[in-house]
Amino acid sequence: MQQMALDDSGELSDEALMVLFANGDEAAARILTTRLTPVVMAHAYRLLGDRTEAEDIAQEAMLRLWKIAGDWRQGEAKVTTWLYRVVANLSTDRLRRRGRNGPPLDEVPEPRDEAEGPAERMQTQARAEALQAALNALPERQRQAVVLRHIEGLGNPEIAGIMEISTEAVESLTARGKRALGAALAARREELGYGDD
Secondary structure, eight states: OOOOGGGGGGSOHHHHHHHHHTTTTTHHHHHHHHHHHHHHHHHHHHHOOOOHHHHHHHHHHHHHHHHHHHOTTTSOHHHHHHHHHHHHHHHHHHHHHHHHHOOOOSSSOOOOTTTTTHHHHHHHHHHHHHHEEEEEEEOOOHHHHHHIIIIIIIOHHHHHHTTTTTTHHHHHHHHHHHHHHHHHHHHHTTTTTTOOO
8 A cells, every 4th residue: 555745745635635545545534534524523513503413423424535435536526515515414414303402502612712811702702602593593504505605615606516506596595694694693793892993
């Protein structure tokens, strides 16, 4: 089994690493896992609002990626696009099983940035909780489109591929979702530290 030089790993695309892994390169799998697991975990958390469930979804999505590695055809889709679709589907299934009522957001711990002082941490946490609560209130498809577009930073054509809808439908979902988020958060501007300055 030939191993790639780890020095070259930063220059290789996810797709190239998938092909290397499919050909038996274990280092490629480690690099992809390190590179993609945080992305998958963050996406699942934004869709579910529950860190434990997001960890389960991220693990399942990565396992599915490894299972299809041997059949991966470079150039047909981006690895991240495939993973976003798997995470979205797994999250949708999880939301349907538990209903839309997950644990209260105050029970979901937020990671702490030690560079911030206590007041800043509290405000950052309050903002994150308010955003997550507003996202949770959106219809499922709107939430998925808004998260992919405005939090993950994907383009409408890529989102359309992930959600298996037209780009026009993506634009409509994100516009409606963004308006609903704005309306939900508008009353809390001052409380969350967003003054009129």
